[in-house]
Each structure stands twice: as structure tokens, then as C-alpha cells.
Amino acid sequence: MLSLPLVSYVSLMSVTPGPNNLMLAASGVNFGFRRSLPHLFGISIGHGIQVLIVALLLGWVMALLNDWRLLLSLAGCGYLFWLSWQVWLAGAPQARDAVTPMSFIGAAAFQWVNPKAWVMVVNTSLLFLPAGASWPQALWLALLCAAINFPCICLWAALGDGLRRYLSQDGARRVFNGTMALAMAATAAWLLLDELTLSGVL
Numbered sequence: 001m002l003s004l005p006l007v008s009y010v011s012l013m014s015v016t017p018g019p020n021n022l023m024l025a026a027s028g029v030n031f032g033f034r035r036s037l038p039h040l041f042g043i044s045i046g047h048g049i050q051v052l053i054v055a056l057l058l059g060w061v062m063a064l065l066n067d068w069r070l071l072l073s074l075a076g077c078g079y080l081f082w083l084s085w086q087v088w089l090a091g092a093p094q095a096r097d098a099v100t101p102m103s104f105i106g107a108a109a110f111q112w113v114n115p116k117a118w119v120m121v122v123n124t125s126l127l128f129l130p131a132g133a134s135w136p137q138a139l140w141l142a143l144l145c146a147a148i149n150f151p152c153i154c155l156w157a158a159l160g161d162g163l164r165r166y167l168s169q170d171g172a173r174r175v176f177n178g179t180m181a182l183a184m185a186a187t188a189a190w191l192l193l194d195e196l197t198l199s200g201v202l
């Protein structure tokens with residue numbers, strides 16, 4: 001099952017900008033790489049669990065997504081707006097003590113309302129699992145995806161951590177966090193608009 005197309009697809013989907021990676025860059029700047037590790041492991045392990053469940057229950061998941069797609073998108077985009085606000089607050093010196101890195105559970109749970117994660121997981125299951133795949137095949141795919149995903153997303157937390165010394169002044173960090181917060185909010189707004197258009201609401 002391990003193949004160059006699988007490695008390429010999962011790597012590209014993992015390393016390209018998206019909600020997870022924007023949050024990781026901001027976490028690296030504000031908390032450093034080490035304090036962002038629970039966030040990193042939560043994403044990769046949560047991704048692996050999501051791949052396993054989707055791969056095992058693909059037909060049911062596809063029906064679920066069809067019925068609940070708009071609700072899941074609204075929840076995911078709403079959560080992204082809230083996270084954008086938290087990143088914005090991380091740039092304010094008086095509010096920084098109240099902001100903490102995302103937890104392992106929080107990061108793992110976020111994958112279930114992350115639109116990019118759903119696209120990635122469903123496509124991976126459709127493209128790289130044979131029809132009627134057994135649970136060992138689904139488990140192996142899930143483990144491979146988590147293993148490929150982890151070093152890719154580490155790059156974003158490491159990038160943020162590398163920027164910390166350049167953003168040590170409150171003003172510079174506030175500008176960075178504001179930019180990241182606006183990028184996340186814009187991503188959420190774009191995803192929401194796209195989903196509302198596809199659903200015929202707009």
C-alpha cells in the first residue's frame with residue numbers, strides 16, 4: 001500500500017496552507033515548538049484515527065457527509081472564527097497569559113470539523129484503498145497517513161518557532177498574530193461561502 005503516489009498526495013495535502021498549519025505557525029511563534037507538541041501529535045493522531053474510521057465505514061461516511069455536510073461546515077468554520085479570535089488575542093500583551101497552546105484532544109477533535117481534513121481523508125480512502133478493504137488494510141493506511149503527516153506539519157510549528165526571536169517585540173508579534181488571525185478568518189469565510197453556494201443557500 002505504501003507507494004509514491006500515496007506519499008506525494010498525503011505530503012502535499014499535509015504541508016500546504018490550511019487551518020491546521022496556520023494554527024501551528026501561530027502556536028510556534030507564541031509558545032515555541034516544544035509547547036506545540038501536543039497540538040502536533042493531536043493533529044497527526046487525530047488524522048490517523050479519522051482515516052481509519054472513514055476507510056472502514058466509507059459508504060456510511062459518504063452518506064453522512066451528504067446529509068450533514070452543511071452542518072459540519074458551519075461548525076468547522078465557526079470554530080475557525082473562534083480560533084482566529086484566540087490567535088488575535090495572543091498578540092495582545094495583557095491577554096497573552098490567558099491564551100494557551102491547543103491541547104492534544106482539542107487538535108484531534110478539530111480534524112472532524114476541518115473541511116480540508118475531510119477532503120484529504122475521503123480522497124485518500126477512495127484513491128488508495130481497494131473496494132471492500134479489510135480492517136488491517138484500513139489500519140495500515142491510517143498509520144501511514146499519520147506517519148507522513150507528522151513531519152509535514154512539524155515544518156509549520158518549526159517555522160513559527162524560528163520566527164520567535166524576530167517577533168520578540170510586542171508590536172511585531174501583534175502584527176504577525178493579527179495577520180495569521182485574519183488569514184484564518186478569511187479561510188473560514190471562503191470555506192463558508194463556498195459551502196453555502198454549493199448547498200444552494202446563496
